[in-house]
Amino acid sequence: MYKKKQYVFSDHKPILVEIRHYKKSDFPALIAIQQESFPPPFPSELWWNEEQLTNHIKLYPEGAVCIEVEGEMAGSITALLTDFNPASPAHTWQEATDNGYIRNHNPEGxxxxxxxxxxxxxxxxxxxxxxxMQAMYERVVCDDLDRVLGGGRMPKFHNFSDKLTAEQYAEQVVEGKIKDPVISFLLRCGRTPVCVVENYLEDEESEGHALLMEWKNPFQNDH
Structure with missing residues (x-):
């Protein structure tokens, strides 16, 4: 069971937060947060539903983590285990996550x-x-996994797509010339770029693109 408490700061004031696995009683709050976090034009059918959340806590509870701020649900992260071949990185979010139902979770991944x-x-x-994200890195180290991997949306790309390719846009974000709310966040979390993936997700702002990004287990020496 994963659970930890620590402090974050708001205007120099320490605030206690708790990071733990989510459970069935958390589902209504998690769905409400999805609706707040991904407003239109993000497709509403991509918000969590109860069947998906049930699969998360049943198939891979270790990857179903939430965070509370002074007792109020504030966010979540969800993961599954898979095999990844760096030589063939292209995939869609639907393929990788079974449309969020994670029935393709591979316990040996x-x-x-x-x-x-x-x-x-x-x-x-x-x-x-x-x-x-740190909780996911801790899971990778604890279970001797290879990496954290995932596709980052590029929600500001549509503002630049008339003059930049998706690859050029991603390069400029990494170089600090453009600030993208998702990619820049993932960089701050320690994730590094792998490649741009086309048709990753039905996402008008990203025009379907995502930047695949990873965090490699630093305790493995075969990188």
Missing amino acids: KTLYIVDICIRPKYRSLKLGQLL
């Missing part, structure tokens, strides 16, 4: 794949997303 991460908007200044 060595790559921890991020299905979703979301933080309630009013708490986004507290850097809770980095704490949730």
